[in-house]
Amino acid sequence: MARLLLRSALLVSAVALVPAMTSAIGATEAETFREMDQFMSVFDRVRSEYVDKVDDKTLIKGAIDGMLASLDPHSSYLDSRDYQNLRTQTDGAYGGLGLTVSMEDGAVKIITPTEDTPAFKAGLKAGDYITHLDGKLIYGGTLDEAVDQMRGKPGTTVKLTIVRPGRDKPFDVTLTREIITLKPVKWEVKDRVGVININTFNKQTGEAVRAALVSIDKAVGGQPLGYVVDLRSNPGGLLDQAIEVSDAFLDRGEIVSQRGREKSDIERWYARPGDFAHGLPVVVLIDAGSASAAEIVAGALQDHRRGLVMGERSFGKGSVQTLLPLTEESALRLTTARYFTPSGRSVQEGGIQPDIKVPQLSDPDFKDRPRLREADLRRHLINEAKVDDSVLEDDTKADPRFIQTATQLEKAGVEDFQLDYAVKAIARLGKPAVVTAAAGGAKGGKR
Template sequence: MKNKTLARILPPLAVVGALAAIPTTTATVAAQDVDTYRELENFLAVFQRVRESYVEEVDDHTLIKGAIDGMLAALDPHSSYVEASDFANMRLSTDGNYGGLGLTVSQQDGAVVVVTPTEDTPADRAGLKAGDFITHLDGDLLFGLTLDEAVEQMRGAPGSKVTLTVVRPGADAPFDVEITREIIELKPVKWEIVDDIGVININAFSAATGDGVEDAIRSIERSLGRKPAGYVIDLRSNPGGLLDQAIEVSDAFLERGEIVSERGRDKRDIERFYATRGDLTEGRPLIVLIDAGSASASEIVAGALQDHRRAVVMGERSFGKGSVQTVIQTGPESALRLTTARYYTPSGKSVQAGGIEPDIIVPQLTDPDYFSRPRLREADLRRHLVAQKGVEDEVLEDDGDKRDPRYSAKAEELEEAGIEDYQLHYAVKTLNRVASLTRTTKVAGRK
């Protein structure tokens, strides 16, 4: 994520004066200036009438903040203006620790909807799932609050309890879940070894993620005393984070080539990011696991490794957030988060709204309501950007609506067989088959 600081911002009257002073060189530019001046004049007239005639006295800051919020809400779901506690919350999301529930949420038609619960947090342990709607907090209706206001109410002192009223699509009725808030210490990277396969679970792209992945690779090798047969990069339910960390993680598995490009409004405004030499796994087979909760930085990593044929991508179609937000600090405790570019995978594909399609679709059969639960993706958000200006969204089926006859096992059967995570189980089995075939080929070659 880029961070820029503006020295100052002009108040509305100064903006009008500045626009009027700009010399016009063509009739078109002059007409545009006149139209802009009329619109700003209309805004100031409404502003003045509200502050003079509204039924209750309202301060200017509230009116101007509301106007800014409305202006940005007309653009896309990810542009916003934050102040004070909201600014602190935005910084916490990338710095790593906060008191709360462990949820990534969005808004759909004014309602708060769960994008994904963070692994091993109170929300995850309480059984909240992607697609759940949270309607009340301690009996108070959340509908009508801004997303930042709803998030602020969910956070609180560690040890305090909160009761969420949840509407789950497919469930018979709303139900309450009591959750105790905790300090959410985001551990961006965890690792384990499963049947000679190194599993690297990346939960978020915060400031330490790149280093965490390198440490995980080294720790797996030290634990085994050698390199594993392959690696699973688990990006499921990872909502994204910092762009530079997505680049570092991709670079850890690539020898060369483009990782991602950013393209702004001007066609000439393209910034490309490349891998440096040195695949830390020395070419070991990779599988990347994604799902509908894999967004943003997760999609950069999955797209880069897929396009370079460095990894097989498994799971289900990802979230589809292919836009870049620049954070412009406008004051000591305020910032503008503005969508300034789309990002593209090395093959030139934008994942905006469409997401990353897995090479092999593998449903999460150990989730009993996997096929009935709807997924929330970028394309479901109001005013979402399309993949490219002037190009309409492609209508994509939800993976959850498709039941491949090859995947017929029931959740209860898998549980009895000791399989807790079918997608991970499938990925590990696949890598071990690849390793077995490789060993067989080498032996045959020596003969």
Template sequence: MTMSPQKKILLVGIGVAALAGTATVRAAAQSDTYKQLDALMDVFEQVRVTYVDKVDDKTLIDGAINGMLASLDPHSNYLDQRDFASMRQTTDGEYGGLGLSVSIEDGAVKVIAPMDDTPGARAGIKPGDYITHIEGELIYGQPLNEAVDRMRGLAGSKIAITIARQGEAKPLQFSLTREVIQIRPVKWEVKNNVGIVRISTFNKQTGPATRDAVAAIDKKLGAALSGYVIDLRSNPGGLLDQAIEVSDVFLDKGEIVSQRGRAKGDIIRYHAKAGDLTHGKPIVILVDEGSASAAEIVAGALQDHRRAMVIGERSFGKGSVQTLIPLGEGTGLRITTARYFTPSGRSVQEAGIEPDVSVPQLSDALRGERPRRREADLTRHLINEVKDGTEKLVETDEKPDPRFTQTADELKKAGVLDFQLDYAVKMLGRLAPAATVQMAEAAGLSPAAAQR
């Protein structure tokens, strides 16, 4: 069919009109944005001129930036020069302080977890504690970076902090001595032919240290090795690339994690390289409410691939990825840019990693009195969208589990100081005999020699 010139002109005119309409909408939206920015500048000028005390411009601008980011989610924030340098110290693995991983919750500084072998851990500070005073001064409502900066300092200097703990009638007073916190992210030991790998954080050293630990355990036990316990309890997370590297130690192939951004096609997938350094030995992973972020990536990857059994308590539930964007002059922006998903497509945001076997920490008599605070309890946390419109229903059974009826005093008398770890080691002892015998035979040893 041939169109007349008049019809052609009409169609072109409709196209031009549509484009013009789109441009008008964009211009209107841009105009609204400029009006809002004008309002911001009006407030800025009024505060400069009329506020009761003189405030320098940098303080006002930093406050505006921090307020903007605080309206997003708990993990997006502006890093001034001091914060940027502090973050680099932490990820590099050395700084002066107390060894506490903390967050801000409704204006209060909350302890996520104390790091192993640090002043905070040795003093008995617990996950879920609230730091209310530093050197007798109330810190409620202060920015988190100020509280962190005050807790850090020269090694050998003393600091007094006050803790509020659920179940305690009075605040707890702690006098601590700062140390150079040389974060050893990985420690290992052998117990009953089981290799125990404790990963406390994910900094630049974690991947290589995990490989070294696995190699050392394999060398020490050889064919007698029953399996591995990977202890990720109270691990607040850290670097994404280190979570991928650690997962790769235990996987021979397959996806480890995917991160998905705002756009539909904005997906990055990370896969394991060939070669399981543990040679297929059984693995048990320990998690609790302090296991977050990178720790959940490792637990989720090995759980989805049926490579490990996860036991303990439901993890923290931080399923978002933060990107560090340098802004110049030693400052930066840490902003949430994606959600991460386990190999099966699960988002752990809010929900966390559910253990295959739920095992309480019976050896800690006061654990039941401490609050269990996770990502879902944080103000303005990202919502885990339910795609099929249904919600998971959890059935409850009020009957006591016969496996977990011992008291902390009974366990202490039996010499069990860490019930969850003891349970994991015994579980591997039950899972691994057949595999141990096969490995022993392949190495030319008798099954009896392998079990010694």
């Protein structure tokens, strides 16, 4: 009886999802029914003959996870725990080590460490693999199991064994768990240049960027020479916050467009009048960890010639995920559209190419450490333009500007070469004559 009821429910769902419009679609319905019947046969066999008893809820969740995993890396089913974690992260606080991780061939791979968290301070890098937790091998387990083991009571410690491509041997890092309160934006002034470090795009990011711009003006007693917008290792976040951040630097024009399955399914967002940055020079810093919302900002400022993009090619996540609540405690995170920059570029796979490629020379491993990007993920969406960036990345000629070693830079007092280079670039761009002309023609930051 339970099987019949479950099958009936699944078939009703299948009918609801398949519009009966033509005889061809009618044939598709029949095929769907046969596939659903095969699924139920497998379900019955597993629950009755598997070596250990497995509850139905576990089997059904596994089936849902498998269905979504066959689509793309960013579509997933969120149970009550996952759903709560996602809402907590977008609200700006969560518990953990400050790592964004994924599962690759049974191994836990670091996508990016969040700035000012235990993982970031310990020097963990995007592309590192976590093989052991407290000496216990985690290979072959689920991502949820690994995340659960890394979480715990604030103040307690956990030892991670790291395999870093480019290094001969694994190494151990002991981290102290703490409550991770995401400060989406930090700012400082370096040599009359305002530096705005955006770590994530949560609900507070847009407002925090505008506040940072105002605070920088007050700190320098007028207007700075310009601004550095640091989007490195920013995994993205909320689309509306990416639009707000872009809008803070733009006076007009399209910021981003979103295109769904149908040709007519297009949405566009535009900047409102008023440039909070007074038209002053802007440098945008990106790297392989800059993804999604961070790429929207970089692409918008680059296309409008509003910002000079420096650093390394970004991650290349050009898809939009919509959160579709199923119950009060579960939801579906589904890829529903691709986004495009104002000039019509899709950053999917290819990412944002910097106007000036600046390596992070202060990182001693930067040459050997591989960069994890969207194109490296299994089942990633294909860029419809079929852009091949391998030739662009294959640069064998040494740039005379970038020949210093990490040791030489450390002796010179340079801890972050890319940021130092960007600040000096603003200082050259923002000479007094340039600043006066730019400020005189700007409309200001009021709206």
